Amino acid sequence: MQINKTSSKPFYEQLISGIKEDIFKGILQTEDKLPSVREMAKIHEMNPNTVSKAYKVLESQDVIVTVKGRGTYVKANNESNRDERQIQKNREALLDMIKEVTYLGVQEDEIQGWIKSYFEKED
Amino acid sequence: MQINKTSSKPFYEQLISGIKEDIFKGILQTEDKLPSVREMAKIHEMNPNTVSKAYKVLESQDVIVTVKGRGTYVKANNESNRDERQIQKNREALLDMIKEVTYLGVQEDEIQGWIKSYFEKED
Amino acid sequence: MQINKTSSKPFYEQLISGIKEDIFKGILQTEDKLPSVREMAKIHEMNPNTVSKAYKVLESQDVIVTVKGRGTYVKANNESNRDERQIQKNREALLDMIKEVTYLGVQEDEIQGWIKSYFEKED
Amino acid sequence: MQINKTSSKPFYEQLISGIKEDIFKGILQTEDKLPSVREMAKIHEMNPNTVSKAYKVLESQDVIVTVKGRGTYVKANNESNRDERQIQKNREALLDMIKEVTYLGVQEDEIQGWIKSYFEKED
DNA sequence: GTGGTCTAGACCACA
DNA sequence: GTGGTCTAGACCACT
Incomplete structure (x- = not known):
């Protein structure tokens, strides 16, 4: 880390x-x-x-x-126990950021592309 | 607002x-x-x-x-004049956040869904 | 004008x-x-x-x-009567700007080039 | 300072x-x-x-x-990553100022001299 | 200790 | 009327 x-x-x-x-x-x-x-x-x-x-x-x-x-x-990794509050918070921050790059002229496709390639790299 | x-x-x-x-x-x-x-x-x-x-x-x-x-x-929103530097910065922050929610148990599909529905709402 | x-x-x-x-x-x-x-x-x-x-x-x-x-x-255009105070003020502002672009990575040559081409265009 | x-x-x-x-x-x-x-x-x-x-x-x-x-x-001064947008803005402002002093009676040589002596001082 | 946010209020330059 | 600068002082988050 x-x-x-x-x-x-x-x-x-x-x-x-x-x-x-x-x-x-x-x-x-x-x-x-x-x-x-x-x-x-x-x-x-x-x-x-x-x-x-x-x-x-x-x-x-x-x-x-x-x-x-x-x-x-x-602790035992209780996967079903998603911290929805935390997720919600991050989701909002993420959408704010989307708003931001959209304003900078980035289209939806491009953003989805970023994410896709991110997950491909991670595999 | x-x-x-x-x-x-x-x-x-x-x-x-x-x-x-x-x-x-x-x-x-x-x-x-x-x-x-x-x-x-x-x-x-x-x-x-x-x-x-x-x-x-x-x-x-x-x-x-x-x-x-x-x-x-x-001001006139000069979209053709994309500020790549700014976009790059935001892109990194965005991927950090993706990483974050991933560890909170959110899958790629779900994230793509968030974004998709965000853009649909905008229309 | x-x-x-x-x-x-x-x-x-x-x-x-x-x-x-x-x-x-x-x-x-x-x-x-x-x-x-x-x-x-x-x-x-x-x-x-x-x-x-x-x-x-x-x-x-x-x-x-x-x-x-x-x-x-x-009024009669008294060329010899340059307003030195005004010039001095502008000179300082100009050097501030030079400092600025220098910081942005522009070299002296490049700046001199800008000015040169500016005066050529004006002719 | x-x-x-x-x-x-x-x-x-x-x-x-x-x-x-x-x-x-x-x-x-x-x-x-x-x-x-x-x-x-x-x-x-x-x-x-x-x-x-x-x-x-x-x-x-x-x-x-x-x-x-x-x-x-x-921060590390990433000179290779020139922010052209910012430079362009400053370049315009700089030329405006040149115009200004020109009408105050300053010649091109004199301006070039100012800049030259500024950079010499810096050494 | 560090910086960040916000308020209240003063004074100035520009239209 | 507009925005810009500056001060003083409060409260908060982070180390």
Whole structure:
């Protein structure tokens, strides 16, 4: 997982999506132990508070679970349990962006093309 | 155009996309005069400075022109003159967001569907 | 002389340079009578106050002279009487602009080329 | 960098060109951290909002990046990626100014001289 | 500590 | 009347 130090996206959000990505890709499996807050902070050269914040959010989203004195673990990946609120939020932001590029002169086909080629590359 | 006072999206950004949308939909035409800063502020019950900020951003994006002492006008939308740099930036941000929702469990079809229905609504 | 209604340059300044331009090109000769404030305002569809302001500035710069009850006339074109203050101001603004395009990646040669071709075209 | 409090040029614009100049001269290097908004405000005895405004413009021009909670940094100056649109705009404004000084009695040689000596000074 | 947003209110230039 | 600049001061999000 890479943290982009010059991105306008907050570190803690980058951490969150990074961890989710790792789970999605299978790099992190159910029951796997995550690095401790301090370790993770060292790895990415960031403030432990920032890592802590990310873990708290992930816990509130039922993605990980923290056991006092033992550490933090990946929860069973309940795929059916989509966070619709989160999705809705992202959907709106995405449509805003579509609006933006449309205004810049990009047509629907072109956008769909971007997405298609993105998913092809990912395979 | 509606300003959502409880949204986390700043007022001035809401104004910006609202105005762009109005132009895109043809509600605002080239050369049309926008409400004055003070009027717009009154309409949406916000501070003139906030409106001014939105207008300035739109001007820097070549969407409107503002002439001191006279007002603010919609600029000709020079679609042939695509700002590839700007498009590239937005394209990247868009793909980041796609990545994001993908990890939230959304499939490619679903995303393509969102976009399709967005463009259908516009017609 | 053309007044650009959507330029960010104030009308009265456009008028001033327009008149100076006409004098420089010989369209307006020494002792020629300028249109009255009201006429000029009608011609360019602007407020008489705006024309009046331009005339006042030109008068203070010794370019024209107003005779009460008779009208406004072009003064003897005293070429040696360069308005150094005005030139200095423009010189600074020009260098600021050079700084700007330099920052955008334009080299000295290219800029000198622009200017050269500008003067060639004018001949 | 000096801010001229009596100049008609707005503070924030003076700041913008001052910072660009520092970058161009190498005083500020890629990835360097700029003084914080509040520090910069203190240094030049101005309101933090004014500094903030300058930083925002510079960010929209891709000159700096600002990361919430961390500060503002000089971006890599991607010279190969010339923004032709922006250059075109400045070129027109520059030629307008040339026209202006020409009517004030300045000759082509003199203008070319200004530019030449500007670049010589920079070395 | 960092920057971002918003308000309120003053003063100026232009039409 | 229009927009532009600047200040002072409040509150919020992120590190």
